[in-house]
Ligand SMILES: [Zn+2]
């Protein structure tokens with residue numbers, strides 16, 4: 001393994017701990033990733049409004065390019081994109097007690113709906129215009145509590161999730177039984 005000394009913190013670290021940059025010797029930046037991140041964080045803290053304004057301008061000037069890049073990332077990494085998006089959208093309403101890595105490990109393990117066993121469409125994800133398809137993967141809180149944790153989430157198809165809605169798993173199963181008995 002190759003090592004390099006960070007000119008900021010002075011620590012010797014492996015090449016993997018430095019960002020790639022063609023402008024530098026050995027194609028690695030002088031500062032390690034950790035120091036670079038710390039610098040970005042500090043800069044953001046002190047120039048918050050300006051940074052946000054600049055990002056907005058950058059986004060509106062490069063909208064097509066950014067969207068295209070996002071789309072190609074999404075096509076190549078559908079499960080990672082789903083995980084990030086799902087955590088992001090749930091963070092607005094729920095407490096999150098599951099790490100991205102934990103959820104991602106479930107995602108890698110789940111090819112079909114945990115309720116009806118239909119094959120989940122990870123590739124297309126949400127489908128056209130961001131509308132959920134029948135077999136789009138969605139996250140279900142099994143007990144309908146207001147938090148996400150490894151023990152209370154399952155990945156189910158959009159159709160099952162819509163049908164289950166705010167019911168707990170036990171309530172949902174009773175509901176299905178009730179209908180099955182009625183029409184038996
Ligand atoms: Zn450093």
Ligand SMILES: [Zn+2]
Nearest residue numbers: 113116157160
């Ligand atoms: Zn299902």
